[in-house]
Amino acid sequence: MNRAAFLLLMMLAASAAHAAGAPDYASVQAGRSAAMLADCISCHTAPGGKPFAGGLVLETPFGGITAPNITPDNDTGIGSWTKEEFVRAVKAGIGPNGRHLYPAMPYPYYARISDADTGAIFDYLQTVTAVRNRVRANALRFPFNIRGLMASWNLLFFRPAPPAPHTDKSAAWQRGEYLVNGPGHCGACHSPKNPFGADAGRALTGASLQGWFAPDITAHAQRGIGAWRESEVVTYLKTGHNGRSMASGPMAEVIENSTAQMSDADLAAIAAYLKEVPGGGAPPRALAADDGHMKRGAALYEDNCLGCHNSRGNGQSVIFPPLAGNPVVQQKSAETLIRVVLASTQAAQTPRAPTAAAMPSFAWRLNDAQVADILTYVRNSWGNAAEAVPAGAVTKSRAALQLH
Amino acid sequence: MAKLLPRKDVVIMGLGWTGSILAQELTSAGLDVLALERGPWRDTANDFNIGYMPDELRYAIRKELFLQPAQEAMTMRNNVSQTALPMRDYGSFLPGAGVGGAGVHWNGQCWRYDPSDFIAKTHLTQRYGAKKIADLQLQDWGVTFDEIEHCYDRYEYLCGTSGKAGVIKGQVQPGGNPFEGSRSREYPNPPLKRPYCASLFEEAARNLGLHPFPVPAANLSRPYINPLGVAMGECTYCGYCERFGCANYSKSTPQTTILPVLIKKKNFEVRTECEVMKINLHPDGKTAKSVTYIDSSGNDYEQPADLIMLCGYGLMNVRMMFLSGIGKPYDPKTGEGVVGRNYCYQTGGGGATLFFDDKRFNPFMGAGALISSAHDFNGDNFDHSKLDFVGGASISSGQSNGRPISSRPTPPGTPRWGSKWKAATAATYGHVMNIGGSGSSYAIRGNYLDLDPTYTDRHGRPLLRLTFDFPDNDIRMQNWVGTQVEKVARSLNPKLMTMGRAGKGWNSVPYQSTHNTGGAVMGADPKTSAVNRYLQSWDVSNLFVIGASAYPQNAAVNPTGTVCALAYWAAEAIRDRYIKHPGKLA
Numbered sequence: 001m002n003r004a005a006f007l008l009l010m011m012l013a014a015s016a017a018h019a020a021g022a023p024d025y026a027s028v029q030a031g032r033s034a035a036m037l038a039d040c041i042s043c044h045t046a047p048g049g050k051p052f053a054g055g056l057v058l059e060t061p062f063g064g065i066t067a068p069n070i071t072p073d074n075d076t077g078i079g080s081w082t083k084e085e086f087v088r089a090v091k092a093g094i095g096p097n098g099r100h101l102y103p104a105m106p107y108p109y110y111a112r113i114s115d116a117d118t119g120a121i122f123d124y125l126q127t128v129t130a131v132r133n134r135v136r137a138n139a140l141r142f143p144f145n146i147r148g149l150m151a152s153w154n155l156l157f158f159r160p161a162p163p164a165p166h167t168d169k170s171a172a173w174q175r176g177e178y179l180v181n182g183p184g185h186c187g188a189c190h191s192p193k194n195p196f197g198a199d200a201g202r203a204l205t206g207a208s209l210q211g212w213f214a215p216d217i218t219a220h221a222q223r224g225i226g227a228w229r230e231s232e233v234v235t236y237l238k239t240g241h242n243g244r245s246m247a248s249g250p251m252a253e254v255i256e257n258s259t260a261q262m263s264d265a266d267l268a269a270i271a272a273y274l275k276e277v278p279g280g281g282a283p284p285r286a287l288a289a290d291d292g293h294m295k296r297g298a299a300l301y302e303d304n305c306l307g308c309h310n311s312r313g314n315g316q317s318v319i320f321p322p323l324a325g326n327p328v329v330q331q332k333s334a335e336t337l338i339r340v341v342l343a344s345t346q347a348a349q350t351p352r353a354p355t356a357a358a359m360p361s362f363a364w365r366l367n368d369a370q371v372a373d374i375l376t377y378v379r380n381s382w383g384n385a386a387e388a389v390p391a392g393a394v395t396k397s398r399a400a401l402q403l404h
Numbered sequence: 405m406a407k408l409l410p411r412k413d414v415v416i417m418g419l420g421w422t423g424s425i426l427a428q429e430l431t432s433a434g435l436d437v438l439a440l441e442r443g444p445w446r447d448t449a450n451d452f453n454i455g456y457m458p459d460e461l462r463y464a465i466r467k468e469l470f471l472q473p474a475q476e477a478m479t480m481r482n483n484v485s486q487t488a489l490p491m492r493d494y495g496s497f498l499p500g501a502g503v504g505g506a507g508v509h510w511n512g513q514c515w516r517y518d519p520s521d522f523i524a525k526t527h528l529t530q531r532y533g534a535k536k537i538a539d540l541q542l543q544d545w546g547v548t549f550d551e552i553e554h555c556y557d558r559y560e561y562l563c564g565t566s567g568k569a570g571v572i573k574g575q576v577q578p579g580g581n582p583f584e585g586s587r588s589r590e591y592p593n594p595p596l597k598r599p600y601c602a603s604l605f606e607e608a609a610r611n612l613g614l615h616p617f618p619v620p621a622a623n624l625s626r627p628y629i630n631p632l633g634v635a636m637g638e639c640t641y642c643g644y645c646e647r648f649g650c651a652n653y654s655k656s657t658p659q660t661t662i663l664p665v666l667i668k669k670k671n672f673e674v675r676t677e678c679e680v681m682k683i684n685l686h687p688d689g690k691t692a693k694s695v696t697y698i699d700s701s702g703n704d705y706e707q708p709a710d711l712i713m714l715c716g717y718g719l720m721n722v723r724m725m726f727l728s729g730i731g732k733p734y735d736p737k738t739g740e741g742v743v744g745r746n747y748c749y750q751t752g753g754g755g756a757t758l759f760f761d762d763k764r765f766n767p768f769m770g771a772g773a774l775i776s777s778a779h780d781f782n783g784d785n786f787d788h789s790k791l792d793f794v795g796g797a798s799i800s801s802g803q804s805n806g807r808p809i810s811s812r813p814t815p816p817g818t819p820r821w822g823s824k825w826k827a828a829t830a831a832t833y834g835h836v837m838n839i840g841g842s843g844s845s846y847a848i849r850g851n852y853l854d855l856d857p858t859y860t861d862r863h864g865r866p867l868l869r870l871t872f873d874f875p876d877n878d879i880r881m882q883n884w885v886g887t888q889v890e891k892v893a894r895s896l897n898p899k900l901m902t903m904g905r906a907g908k909g910w911n912s913v914p915y916q917s918t919h920n921t922g923g924a925v926m927g928a929d930p931k932t933s934a935v936n937r938y939l940q941s942w943d944v945s946n947l948f949v950i951g952a953s954a955y956p957q958n959a960a961v962n963p964t965g966t967v968c969a970l971a972y973w974a975a976e977a978i979r980d981r982y983i984k985h986p987g988k989l990a
Contacts, residue, residue: 318635
């Protein structure tokens with residue numbers, strides 16, 4: 001066979017593949033990468049479930065929202081969707097039947113992703129194993145169970161137009177801004193919300209969700225990442241910890257499924273951007289060490305916490321996070337801390353930091369007032385300063401976590 | 405009828421130290437590995453919760469982490485003239501159960517054996533003549549210290565062992581054990597902080613011309629990341645090592661060194677609470693086909709595999725060979741046969757307890773391997789030509805714990821209970837130190853393992869029978885070393901001192917040592933060893949038997965380091981040679 005005939009055959013073969021709907025290699029690879037940046041898998045995979053087959057219930061103030069199956073199953077997934085329908089769902093929050101998606105699907109962020117990249121994600125998802133899994137209906141309370149209301153929500157809160165480029169900023173900053181506010185949808189968890197669940201107030205200064213407090217990730221020196229070097233931000237996102245803090249809970253998933261797989265350049269870009277996001281006001285002054293709660297907390301800390309976190313609160317860098325200077329410890333809300341003490345938690349596991357050490361549960365051992373005093377002490381010692389923790393907050397978390 | 409399951413490349417019985425090492429190495433070589441563990445899953449935060457792990461009653465007295473006799477008991481007797489009876493409680497030794505095995509509850513003494521230990525028969529015959537060891541059934545290991553030095557090194561770096569090298573590349577190092585075999589490099593972490601009793605001991609030993617050094621400890625002296633990337637914390641000297649899981653990620657165990665990486669591998673699977681019943685052979689009897697196991701619901705499964713690894717506690721490995729009809733059973737009358745041969749233990753006795761008025765030891769601060777030791781009378785580090793024994797013992801003093809129930813030394817003559825006992829324990833607590841000796845245990849023809857003719861387990865399988873008493877050689881050795889211990893102890897001028905003595909009549913009730921060795925020993929001669937120098941069964945070429953069951957005789961110091969070095973040694977042979985050319989390696 002001569003070369004021209006061979007090429008012709010190859011072209012025919014390629015067009016046949018296209019005719020059959022097989023996406024091309026480059027687009028699938030681009031889509032795999034874009035899906036990683038957007039961390040689709042974390043929400044669209046149930047615990048112990050098949051990848052992208054949906055079923056994870058996202059607890060919102062309005063009720064539970066179940067992430068759908070986005071495998072290419074014709075009946076229960078997106079196998080019968082067109083690429084155009086997919087792009088509209090991801091970027092505008094409108095499904096193929098014209099039904100509105102709930103903004104638990106972060107389409108206000110995904111609107112920043114290009115149509116080409118979104119289409120590539122579609123191509124990639126066509127290559128994952130189709131799973132027949134009909135996810136159960138959303139369990140939203142009235143009136144939030146009326147999808148049509150989302151049209152009004154969009155009218156009020158959805159601004160799909162991309163922001164004007166900041167041409168005076170470095171390329172890294174611009175890339176970081178895009179990753180954080182676009183596919184990374186960091187604000188979906190880390191930005192405060194208004195009563196309708198839309199971002200409100202100062203971006204990335206922390207918010208409560210799913211029984212955790214997603215911390216401030218602005219450049220605030222104490223509550224945010226202001227004291228971290230850019231390289232420490234990169235290490236945190238790459239490995240799950242950096243000697244200053246350690247990821248667990250929902251952020252552990254984000255790191256394992258998304259940021260640990262990002263390129264070092266993208267992580268450096270995120271760091272460059274976050275280091276310039278302005279933080280909120282100054283935190284309160286630290287409580288005095290002779291405060292009654294502080295004294296009781298100090299004694300309880302010695303008996304319960306010191307073995308791992310040390311008397312100076314500096315932890316052991318490679319395995320136990322420091323409490324001194326750790327932003328997670330000094331958030332406005334102690335929700336995460338209360339949860340971790342009561343219910344235990346396990347650190348992120350990444351190829352470069354595979355240990356995934358876990359903190360044990362203390363719910364059986366400490367009463368609400370004791371947990372509150374320990375946390376008040378931890379939040380106001382070794383240079384830390386944050387609001388005291390009332391015992392009532394622990395009582396509330398204990399009930400929500402169904403721990404007794 | 406057992407349900408037939410899809411085949412695996414490798415099936416491992418037991419997920420303790422050796423099972424974890426083999427699984428990690430063989431999955432890294434690309435093999436699909438299944439571990440069957442008859443005990444439960446265990447991990448640090450859930451099972452060794454810092455809030456309740458330091459519960460001496462629950463874990464040390466009621467022995468929650470150990471194998472329970474209801475699951476598998478053993479029978480024991482001192483010699484063939486007796487009828488063995490079942491141990492109703494494990495006392496003298498405490499096999500582990502569950503993921504991590506005995507590696508969960510060990511103290512963490514992380515030793516190497518001396519070069520002469522591996523060639524005991526050849527070495528002692530050359531130095532003293534064959535007559536000197538005629539009453540013993542000593543054998544060479546078929547592998548030398550130098551051959552497995554790098555395997556020791558891998559294990560010590562896996563663990564983050566804290567210690568001081570004695571000899572590096574032939575150069576004696578100040579502060580280490582000058583008698584040790586030459587090692588390639590220093591320990592990964594410096595020694596633990598030395599307790600007062602060990603400082604006193606070291607000073608006294610040095611004054612007598614001995615060479616004390618800190619015992620290599622798998623209790624970490626500082627935070628550490630091992631070559632697998634797994635991080636560990638610094639030991640807090642809490643005094644809850646032996647019989648406990650470590651709540652602080654600072655004792656090296658499978659959980660703290662390997663499992664975080666292993667359990668994430670797609671080519672690894674562990675099925676817990678699944679007990680292997682037997683190994684099934686192909687009709688020719690030369691290769692194994694599968695294992696039969698039973699799950700916690702009582703369902704039977706047949707699991708085919710290309711390679712089978714027995715990685716249980718040494719005694720369990722031997723029993724599994726008997727139950728599966730693999731290898732010729734040992735006969736103490738003729739000295740022929742290999743399975744059950746050369747069962748050895750650890751020789752104790754000869755230790756000193758020293759009572760002081762003016763010294764405070766704060767024994768509640770401790771760690772499993774927080775010990776200083778001298779090896780001047782270990783192995784063949786001293787001239788035996790004018791002595792009536794071979795072998796030796798370490799002389800050591802350390803502080804593993806001062807726990808409230810068991811750690812209550814009282815002077816001789818104190819009542820066992822009541823107000824006088826209370827007053828005595830209050831007066832002496834914190835003012836007592838010990839200097840002990842841990843001695844070698846050499847094989848004799850009459851000490852062996854076989855299946856009990858009478859007693860069975862809950863599945864109807866015969867129990868393992870231990871026929872053992874301390875050999876006269878070992879008793880003479882231990883009591884001679886005891887006189888050396890006494891010299892060191894007396895030089896410290898205690899107010900009062902008591903000395904133990906070794907003697908006949910092994911008793912399975914009081915705790916002595918979980919260092920049971922032999923029964924499926926390694927060697928170069930299939931007539932006297934059950935496995936070859938790569939721990940491969942001479943009879944069934946796709947079966948490897950990994951553990952202290954392979955020791956032809958036991959040296960004086962703790963066996964875990966050598967067990968794990970042998971695990972790496974076998975894994976290397978499988979990875980580099982067996983996978984490419986399955987069949988006999990030696």
